[in-house]
Amino acid sequence: MIELSHISKTYPNGTHALYDVNLHVDKGEFVFIVGSSGAGKSTMLKLITCEEKADSGKLMVNGHDLMGIKRREVPYLRRTMGMVFQDFRLISKMTVFENVAFAMHIVGANYREIHKRVPYILGLVNLQNKAKCYPAELSGGEQQRVGLARALVNNPDMIIADEPTGNIDPALSFEIVDLLSEINLRGTTILMVTHEHSLVKHFQKRIVEIHGGRIVADTNELEAAAR
Numbered sequence: 721m722i723e724l725s726h727i728s729k730t731y732p733n734g735t736h737a738l739y740d741v742n743l744h745v746d747k748g749e750f751v752f753i754v755g756s757s758g759a760g761k762s763t764m765l766k767l768i769t770c771e772e773k774a775d776s777g778k779l780m781v782n783g784h785d786l787m788g789i790k791r792r793e794v795p796y797l798r799r800t801m802g803m804v805f806q807d808f809r810l811i812s813k814m815t816v817f818e819n820v821a822f823a824m825h826i827v828g829a830n831y832r833e834i835h836k837r838v839p840y841i842l843g844l845v846n847l848q849n850k851a852k853c854y855p856a857e858l859s860g861g862e863q864q865r866v867g868l869a870r871a872l873v874n875n876p877d878m879i880i881a882d883e884p885t886g887n888i889d890p891a892l893s894f895e896i897v898d899l900l901s902e903i904n905l906r907g908t909t910i911l912m913v914t915h916e917h918s919l920v921k922h923f924q925k926r927i928v929e930i931h932g933g934r935i936v937a938d939t940n941e942l943e944a945a946a947r
């Protein structure tokens with residue numbers, strides 16, 4: 721599903737962000753990506769979402785070869801993934817329903833499909849009663865649940881979440897990762913960057929640790945549980 725093989729990335733200003741990274745993530749896995757600031761975590765996610773290109777190595781994501789991908793193919797890659805951001809990135813002038821519906825609209829879904837699917841997805845994230853609210857009327861945790869609903873609505877193979885709990889109260893952070901775990905149990909692969917040790921300790925998932933642009937530890941679920 722995700723295969724990074726000898727991947728390196730240097731930004732145009734000469735910053736070496738990743739060196740010879742190897743990572744294999746199977747369908748259905750839940751992986752925490754941890755490491756200090758500047759370690760290369762976001763760069764790795766950006767390579768996987770094709771926001772940035774690697775300099776060398778082999779990179780396969782959901783059947784797409786990202787080293788040779790054409791620009792017109794990128795939207796097809798992105799349809800296989802849902803993205804969740806630290807700053808939510810909701811459209812402030814749209815209601816909760818409209819924010820989620822918009823993600824379906826842009827991939828060509830029709831009115832009937834949207835009106836069937838969006839209430840179902842809002843139910844999954846426990847926001848059925850907030851459909852008519854605007855983002856500014858919601859708590860941080862609720863806004864991120866809208867972000868999660870939007871990421872899920874087109875039924876992606878995987879969710880890529882870059883510090884999804886970074887702007888949320890610690891107690892609500894657990895709620896968001898609980899939801900991600902439920903989604904994972906339904907078969908969706910989850911890749912989540914986080915700085916929050918309490919979450920990583922509590923949820924006992926695979927942990928990939930990056931330091932100075934290299935993967936320095938890769939702890940599977942069983943080892944994480946034994947810690």
Ligand SMILES: Nc1ncnc2c1ncn2[C@@H]1O[C@H](COP(=O)(O)OP(=O)(O)OP(=O)(O)O)[C@@H](O)[C@H]1O
Pocket residue numbers: 731732733735736737755756757758759760761762763764
């Ligand atoms: N667009 C860019 N141009 C130049 N250098 C960049 C760019 N983006 C990131 N970097 C550099 O690449 C390195 C890795 O950055 P990256 O954002 O991947 O780290 P990170 O582990 O996600 O950090 P944080 O936890 O602070 O978000 C850092 O040295 C950073 O300054």
